[in-house]
Amino acid sequence: MELFSKELIRALRFREILILTLGAALQMFLNRLNLSQKYLPIKNDLSNLILKGYKIERFKELYSISGGRAKGDFKFLLRPLTSDLSVFLQVIEEEEYHPLIELVKEVNQNNKVNFIIDAGSNIGHTSLFFMYYFPEAKIISIEPDLENYLHQKENIKQNHLSEKIELINKALWSNNTDILNISNEFRDGQSWAKSVKIGEDIKNRVSTITLKQIIEEFKIGDFIDVLKIDVEGSEVELFNCDDFLECLKKYVRFLSIEIHDEFECREQIDSVLIRNGFSINRVGETTFCYNKSIRLISNS
16 A cells, blocks of 8 residues: 555645655554564573473474473474463473372372373363373363364374374363353463353354263263363352262362462362362462372272
C-alpha cells in the first residue's frame, strides 16, 4: 500500500511529505524493534540450553531439542512464540516431576509400573519424561485443547511411542452430561493455561471423560500406578465428585496434582486426600501423594 497517493502529494507541501515519510520509516523501525524484543527471550533461553549441552534443530516450523538433561534419545518438539519452551524448562530441565519418580521408587520397590494417566498432558513432555523412567508402562495421555493435542501427537510420533502412549482429546471431568468449552481466560491464556468451563460454544466444545470410564474402557487391572493431574482448576470439580473420589481411593497408588490457588481449594483437597488414606508432600507448586491403603494391600 503506497504511503501517498498522487492527489495527496499535490495537496501537501514538500516539508510535510518529508516529515510524514520520515515518521513512517521511524514507525516501521520501532515496530521491528518491538518484534525483536518479542523474540529476544527465546534467543536467550535457547542459547542457555545450548550452553548446557542441548542440541537444537529445526523440524518443519518447530524447534527440536535433544541431549542435555533430556533423558534417553527423546526429541522434544516446541512451537516458537508459545509457552512450549516454558513447559520444556519446567518438565525436562528443572525436572518438576522427579520427586514423584523418587517417591514411586521408594515406596513401590520392585513392583512394576504398568499404567500411568497423564491428565492435562499439554504437548506430551511429561508423558515422555515418565516413559523414560517406566518404559514398560502404558500411558494414557489426556489433553482437552485440540492444538495442544495435535502437537503432542507429533511429539509422540517423532519418538516412535504411538503404541505405548494413548492420546485422548477430552477433558477429565466428573461426569458426561456437562457441556464444556475450552477457555483462554485462565492465567496468561497461552497454550499451557488452557482450561475448560461449562458453556455451549459449539466451536470450542470439548468432550469429557471420567476416571471411571478410563478404568473400564482401557481395562486397567488392579491399579492405576500413577495419576498426574494438572487441569487448570478442574481439580475443584473432580474433588467434589464422589465417583471420582471412590476411584481415586480404590485404584490410584501414586498421585501428582497441581492445585491452583486461584480457586481456593487447597485445604479442601488436602483434607480429602488425607481422609482417603493418602500421604501428601508438597514440592514447589505440585503435591505428590501415595495411597497407603493400596500399598498395604499390594505388599500383603
